[in-house]
Amino acid sequence: MKEKILLKTEFMRLALKEAEKAFTLGEVPVGAVVVQNGEVIASAHNLVESLSDASAHAELLALKAAAEKLGKRRLADCELYVTLEPCAMCMGAILNFRLGALCFGAFDDAAGCTVSRCELGRLTNLNVPFVGGMLEEECKAVLRRFFEQRRG
Amino acid sequence: MKEKILLKTEFMRLALKEAEKAFTLGEVPVGAVVVQNGEVIASAHNLVESLSDASAHAELLALKAAAEKLGKRRLADCELYVTLEPCAMCMGAILNFRLGALCFGAFDDAAGCTVSRCELGRLTNLNVPFVGGMLEEECKAVLRRFFEQRRG
Numbered sequence: 001m002k003e004k005i006l007l008k009t010e011f012m013r014l015a016l017k018e019a020e021k022a023f024t025l026g027e028v029p030v031g032a033v034v035v036q037n038g039e040v041i042a043s044a045h046n047l048v049e050s051l052s053d054a055s056a057h058a059e060l061l062a063l064k065a066a067a068e069k070l071g072k073r074r075l076a077d078c079e080l081y082v083t084l085e086p087c088a089m090c091m092g093a094i095l096n097f098r099l100g101a102l103c104f105g106a107f108d109d110a111a112g113c114t115v116s117r118c119e120l121g122r123l124t125n126l127n128v129p130f131v132g133g134m135l136e137e138e139c140k141a142v143l144r145r146f147f148e149q150r151r152g
Numbered sequence: 153m154k155e156k157i158l159l160k161t162e163f164m165r166l167a168l169k170e171a172e173k174a175f176t177l178g179e180v181p182v183g184a185v186v187v188q189n190g191e192v193i194a195s196a197h198n199l200v201e202s203l204s205d206a207s208a209h210a211e212l213l214a215l216k217a218a219a220e221k222l223g224k225r226r227l228a229d230c231e232l233y234v235t236l237e238p239c240a241m242c243m244g245a246i247l248n249f250r251l252g253a254l255c256f257g258a259f260d261d262a263a264g265c266t267v268s269r270c271e272l273g274r275l276t277n278l279n280v281p282f283v284g285g286m287l288e289e290e291c292k293a294v295l296r297r298f299f300e301q302r303r304g
Contacts, residue, residue: 054225054248055216064207073206088272089244092265096206096241111276113244118275120240124263
């Protein structure tokens with residue numbers, strides 16, 4: 001599973017493109033895509049500020065769009081690619097949707113609940129296979145650029 | 153804070169009414185209301201099956217509705233009343249919305265991430281004051297009735 005996922009950096013590049021869309025909107029630049037059988041079925045970027053909705057994270061929006069498209073609430077045959085390690089809410093959603101696999105780019109020491117801050121899968125006994133650090137430098141770079149610009 | 157909240161069982165009774173609506177729809181009966189300055193500003197019930205959306209939990213729907221109504225993404229002046237201890241996703245959302253206070257009814261040993269399975273607030277350093285066990289017996293009873301009927 002791990003090796004297979006590690007070859008699929010093209011999907012993380014699409015997630016990075018989504019992150020750039022968020023950047024343009026003045027949103028914390030995080031992007032996500034949902035893939036089923038090698039095909040992108042949903043993509044989204046962070047819209048928290050634009051929608052005044054603290055739940056409008058890239059992952060949750062992408063998962064909801066995928067479930068709506070597929071007409072089902074279990075996404076065991078899908079993979080999520082996201083540029084930043086999911087927060088508690090999004091990791092919980094990933095587990096609720098019974099996602100098949102998760103790939104994230106940058107680790108989030110402050111809020112990441114896949115592995116950094118806590119391991120929600122293990123804590124809830126609803127594990128999902130995951131790979132962290134895919135295209136990590138690119139995923140970190142867009143976030144760094146955003147926060148530097150804000151401070152500047 | 154705790155004593156003040158403990159007097160407000162009328163809001164938990166409204167959440168129980170929402171849970172009954174979910175029951176009628178064949179949904180796991182969980183209901184939630186968001187209160188601001190003693191006034192209900194949003195209420196919702198579980199709609200996971202109806203919407204084929206694993207994220208359509210009562211809490212998340214109520215929080216999104218409250219944020220939309222108030223036009224802001226931080227709900228520090230609001231309280232959430234929910235009949236069942238929030239799962240990881242909903243507890244994460246509660247933290248993301250910076251909710252002022254949380255009251256839940258039944259504890260959820262299997263999936264509760266306020267305190268039972270793990271303490272997400274503490275783990276992420278985004279604590280929210282909470283009270284668990286408000287009208288616990290009534291909140292458990294509606295869930296028990298649902299699962300007994302399903303098994304029956």
